[in-house]
Amino acid sequence: MSLLQHYFSANFNKSFALHSDTTLQTRAIRIINIFRFILSLVFVVFYAYADKLDLVNNDDSSMFFSLALAYMIFSLGLLIVTPFKSPFFVAFHPIQIVIDILFIILMMHAAGGIQSGLGLLLIISIVTASLVSDGRLALFYAAVATIGLLLEQTYQIAHWQLSVSSYTQPAMLSLSCFATASLAYSLAKRILQSEALASSRDVDLKNLAQVNELITQEMQDGVLVVDQDLNIRHHNAQAEQLLALKFEVNNVLNLAQSAPEIAIMLSEWIQNSDYDKELTTQINGKQLNLRIEPVSHQNRQQGAVIFIQDWSKIQSAAQQAKLAALGRLTANIAHEIRNPLSAISHANELLQEEQNLSTANARILQIIADNTQRINQIIKDVLELNRRDRTQQEKINLQTFIEDFHHQFCVIEKIPATHFVLNISKTTRHFLFDSHHLAQILWNLCKNGWEHSRKKAGSLQLSCRETYRSVRDLTPVLQFEVIDDGTGIAESDRNKLFEPFYTTKSTGNGLGLYISRELAQPNNADLSYLPLQHGSAFVLQVKNTN
């Protein structure tokens, strides 16, 4: 679709090329005008000296002077009028040329006819005029000049009673006029052809540039094109974003200034022709992967195309894929373990029912029972993860949900209600979440918190309030905070908190926080740890508020 649009805009360029052609024509006309003015000036000066040198041998010198003056006024007038660039003057141009021809013939007449040699000026006029008019009117100008020349000669013959053979000279001049005109015509035609070819090439190039630009803009990677002076000739939006470049219109950025790290790598790459390994660098806190391709394969100095990948993004995508595959595998294993585990626990329970068991054996059976219970808990948790792709988000009433949760949690975990404090803001009424997921996440967090707390009044706190995502990101969120007054988590352990099977408890399976975070994600929520001065806080930020 957008390619099509580009194609149409290319056609616009074609018409633009034609338009620029006419401006070229007006410029040529202006040059002719200046030439005409200089010529008339030369005539006037020539008259001033001709008088003294006695070059004009008949008494038409006053006529010559007045003609030269008139011609000068005419040329001056045109010189003033043409800058207005009206299309009228372009159309008027052939008439100007005819007037030119008439002036020259009249002045030639005043200067003594064909012998004065002024007739040769006709050829210059005809050539320039026909080039301006693309050769179309060249033969017409030649014809006008011929008629003028012959009429002038006829007048001379009639006036001075010359012999008819004196026609030879103007006839020769006329012939050369026609010859140059036809030459100019074919020349102009060729110029037109090459001009058309050039403009079509120009359009092709522009199309190609537009297509290139489109391709680079659609690319996932950032693309920079730099020339030999490290000026950035082309870039795409991704590159602009990754490198935080600030481009201004009509202002070429230099790589050395805008991204010195890349410039250094590029200059190293230019110097060592075997420097082909993948380059990585750290810019604006992003791990970037660079690939440099030379514009010309013979010489690396002629410029290069730099492809920039956001390595951290790729890594996190790979990590996601890996975790998803791991999740599927563990879910399958967990499911397969269930049957044998069920058999073990069932058999164990039957054994435990036996009368007259020795205390040692009873203890052994109890150990088996406890451990099968533990394995079963792991399986339950892992299978819960499998549910994360099937969220059923619903509108949850904050107040009732949290109060119900608080009541259930206190009853099941056998916690006095005074030890678990609720702190609910009244502004938010509803939000979107899978209620089962939310209960599980909060349960995990509260259970962890309670286990690590000092287990006295107000040890565990659950607060819900509306806030912003962070100081920089002003997205409104609903924030749940589970706060305990325990010893907190050592700094070295914090980055492993949300990893599966990471645990500090001998009885825990290390899946609680991992599952909580995995369940938060599909519900458009973030779970993070916040160290406090005394104790820890787990923060769940929900974006679907309304």
Place this chain on the structure above:
Amino acid sequence: MSQKPGCLIVDDEADIRELLVMTLERMNIETFSASCVEEAKQMLGLRRYALCLTDMQMPDGNGLDLLAFINEHHSGLPVAVITAHGSADNAVSALKAGAFDYLSKPISLKQLRPLVESALKLSNKSNTRHLIHYKSAATPNKLIMSA
């Protein structure tokens, strides 16, 4: 006691089936077992049962298929479903299809015993008069051996 109530156990895992049989025998309940849906269907034709305990997933079919079959041809027989997934979805769909109750793996005796007892009570109430017609169609011990 003239007539022990019969119970049909359907599970493709031999060990679990055997354990279930042992548990129910301890409760003084006559048990018959089948390893797949087809076998269970055949055995349903041989005698009248007071309870059917079936696994959800079997090589030749689903616990829900058997449930539908029983509802159609042997209505009144309570069916308890053993779900392996531990997810509520399976249990809910079983209950919707007319199951008497469900058990989730790993099976605990604390859950199993009350379930069996209440099912038998229910069965006794509604079916005492019919039981006479289904006197000893097959010897239970022989069936356990063959399974």
